[in-house]
Amino acid sequence: MTASPRTFPHRPNMDGTFDAICPDCLKTIATEDTEALLGPSEQNHACNAIEVESLWRGKPFYIRQ
Numbered sequence: 001m002t003a004s005p006r007t008f009p010h011r012p013n014m015d016g017t018f019d020a021i022c023p024d025c026l027k028t029i030a031t032e033d034t035e036a037l038l039g040p041s042e043q044n045h046a047c048n049a050i051e052v053e054s055l056w057r058g059k060p061f062y063i064r065q
């Protein structure tokens with residue numbers, strides 16, 4: 001059984017750059033001039049969502065940073 005690849009939402013910034021956001025740990029993992037440049041950073045992202053999730057468990061959303 002293979003894990004499906006993570007899909008990273010992209011967020012356009014006021015200065016014309018793009019952020020890639022990890023859907024699991026919610027970190028901004030990269031900021032680049034174009035969306036296409038975000039790919040390598042997405043593939044290299046070492047996600048620690050399990051650790052983050054354990055820290056967040058039971059806490060309200062608004063303190064999730």
Ligand SMILES: [Zn+2]
Nearest residue numbers: 022025047048
């Ligand atoms: Zn992550």
